[in-house]
Amino acid sequence: MKLRLLLATDSFPPVCGGSGWSTYELARGMRALGHAVIVVQPKPGTPAGRREREYDGIRVLEFGFPAPALPYVRNYYKNERLYPALSDALSAVITEERVDVVHGQHVLTCLPAIAAAHRHQLPAVCTVRDYWPVCYWSDLIYSRHGAALCPRCSAGMMTRCIRPRGGPLWPLALPMIPYMRANLARKRSGLAAADAIVAVSTTIASDLRARAREIAATRLEIIPNPVDVAGLRASAAAAVRPVDGPYALYLGKLAPNKGTSHLVDIVRRARLDWPLVVVGDGPDRAAIEAQARASGRDIRFAGWVDRPQTIAWLAHASLLVFPSRGPESLSRVLLEASALGVPIAAMNTGGTPDIVKHGETGLLSSTPDA
Numbered sequence: 001m002k003l004r005l006l007l008a009t010d011s012f013p014p015v016c017g018g019s020g021w022s023t024y025e026l027a028r029g030m031r032a033l034g035h036a037v038i039v040v041q042p043k044p045g046t047p048a049g050r051r052e053r054e055y056d057g058i059r060v061l062e063f064g065f066p067a068p069a070l071p072y073v074r075n076y077y078k079n080e081r082l083y084p085a086l087s088d089a090l091s092a093v094i095t096e097e098r099v100d101v102v103h104g105q106h107v108l109t110c111l112p113a114i115a116a117a118h119r120h121q122l123p124a125v126c127t128v129r130d131y132w133p134v135c136y137w138s139d140l141i142y143s144r145h146g147a148a149l150c151p152r153c154s155a156g157m158m159t160r161c162i163r164p165r166g167g168p169l170w171p172l173a174l175p176m177i178p179y180m181r182a183n184l185a186r187k188r189s190g191l192a193a194a195d196a197i198v199a200v201s202t203t204i205a206s207d208l209r210a211r212a213r214e215i216a217a218t219r220l221e222i223i224p225n226p227v228d229v230a231g232l233r234a235s236a237a238a239a240v241r242p243v244d245g246p247y248a249l250y251l252g253k254l255a256p257n258k259g260t261s262h263l264v265d266i267v268r269r270a271r272l273d274w275p276l277v278v279v280g281d282g283p284d285r286a287a288i289e290a291q292a293r294a295s296g297r298d299i300r301f302a303g304w305v306d307r308p309q310t311i312a313w314l315a316h317a318s319l320l321v322f323p324s325r326g327p328e329s330l331s332r333v334l335l336e337a338s339a340l341g342v343p344i345a346a347m348n349t350g351g352t353p354d355i356v357k358h359g360e361t362g363l364l365s366s367t368p369d370a
Contacts, residue, residue, distance in 0.1 A: 004036045006099040008090055008109035012041050013055050014307065017253070018225070018332030019129050021307075022200075023105045025226040027058050038097055042086050042108050044078045045069075050089070063089050072176050079183060083112050090116035101125065104194075107132035111190035118193065126191060127198040129225075130329050133187050134211040136180045137161060139257040139326040147325050147347075147367060152211070153184055164256075188214040198223045201330040201351025224354070225330050229339045236315035236340050239308065247275045249317035249342075251310065251333050254282030257326030259347060262368040264291040266323060267299060275300055276321065279313050315340055322346035323368055330354060338362075 007027055011020030027037045039060045044067035051062045065085060067077040090112055093099065103125045104113030110126040117124035132138040140149040142161035150157050158177045166173045191197065192214040198221050199205035205222050208215060248267075254260045261284060267276050275298040278288070285301070292299035302313070314320070320337045327350035328334075334355045337344055344362035346352050356362035 002034050002036070003030075003100040004038075004098055005030055006038055006040060006090065006093060006097065006102045006113075007105060008040045008042075008086075008102065008113040009105035010042070010108045011106070012039055012060055019106055022129070022225040022332060024055070024058075025228055026103075028056065028228070029226055031058070036097075038093065038099075040090060040093055040109075042082060044074075044082060044108070061093060072173065072179070075183070076179070078108060080186075082108060083115070086112035087115040087119075091119050094120050094122065103127070105129070107138065107187075110194070111187065114190060114194050123195045124193075125196045125198060126194040127200065127223075128191075128204055128208060128329075129200055130204075131207070131327065133191050133208065133215075134184065136184055137165070141257050141326055144256055144261075147349075149327060153181065155181065188212045191215055192218050194218060196221060199329075200225050201354045203327065203351045203354070204329045207327070225332055225335060227332070227335050227339055232311065232336055232339055235308070235311045239312035239315050241316045242309070242312050243275070243277070245274070246318035247277050247316075248272060248319040248321050249277050249279065249313055250321050250323075251279045251314060252322075252324075252331075253280055254278070254284040254288060256284065257324065258282075259323035259325040259368060260284050260288055261291075262323045262325075263288060263321070264295050264297065264299065266321060266368060267297050268295060272297075274298075274318060277302060277313065277317075279303075279305055279310065311336075314342060317342050320344045320346075322352075324349055324352075325368070326350070328352050 007023060009023040013020055013024050027039060031037050037058060039058055041060055042063050042065055044065050046064040048064045053060050065082055067074050094116060101123050102113045102117035104110035105127050106129055114124040130138045131140050135153060142150045142157060144164045155177055158180055162173050163170050196219040199208060202222055205220055250263055252258055277300050279302045281304045289301060314337060320342050324347050330351040338355055344356055346356055346364055348364040348366050356364055358364040
């Protein structure tokens with residue numbers, strides 16, 4: 001039976017992170033099986049309206065929606081204000097395209113996808129790629145120091161997690177805690193209405209069961225993020241080596257949950273003789289560059305690069321360094337490094353043990369110091 005599938009996703013190539021590339025691989029795989037696929041992507045903070053583009057022959061409908069840059073206010077617009085509008089937009093696409101199944105891919109799109117699908121009495125599937133149903137910040141991190149994760153989203157723990165994010169004015173954000181808790185409750189109850197939830201790793205699945213009692217009766221399946229291994233290896237074989245000689249590589253966002261503040265110290269403690277190449281960008285880049293300059297170590301920053309360059313850097317790396325301190329659901333970087341046979345040194349967090357077996361396919365550590 002050939003289906004008409006609607007994928008509602010927060011991100012999609014060419015400019016996106018791992019979740020967008022995983023959605024693309026799903027779309028490509030379903031298309032290869034003969035199913036018709038259309039992608040809908042909300043674009044908060046862009047002019048209102050519907051725009052159409054194409055990527056690799058896949059139709060992508062973008063929906064612009066206003067979202068001011070103010071903290072908390074922006075989240076309100078991207079959640080409570082966006083959800084009903086996006087649900088209406090998805091409902092229109094369902095009618096126009098005679099859709100059979102709706103599959104939401106992330107925090108902005110899952111709940112609107114479920115609501116729109118049920119409006120038309122269609123099955124709704126939701127893939128959970130991180131901790132958005134149980135953590136307002138989606139990463140369980142409440143401190144910039146240490147590896148401990150938030151045990152539960154209580155009012156007391158929310159007070160602690162606001163501090164490192166709010167700067168010196170953090171007390172002014174405390175009145176937002178009731179909204180934050182209500183926001184999470186709405187997400188969990190909305191997710192529970194899905195016909196099936198897909199968790200991308202065993203850790204995500206077990207944590208959802210433990211932390212979101214609302215989904216106890218909802219079907220939950222574990223399906224890893226898809227990777228086109230043959231295509232990836234073909235691209236890697238054709239990629240030109242970006243630099244001469246061996247090098248270690250960090251590939252990803254430069255942000256607190258990724259543990260990138262430890263990169264310079266990791267190089268120092270490991271007495272790494274190779275250059276460390278940092279491919280990616282993010283809010284912590286300036287601080288890490290300053291640490292690198294002060295260390296005197298050979299640490300090079302390539303910034304954000306496109307997909308072909310990403311594959312080239314990864315394919316020729318002698319070692320992938322993965323210091324993420326947040327509970328990684330199932331890192332696409334690790335999946336692709338494994339597919340290419342690149343040695344991995346990673347923090348033992350989240351779904352990472354689903355990919356890396358310590359002492360067999362890589363090295364795992366419980367702290368950045370090991």
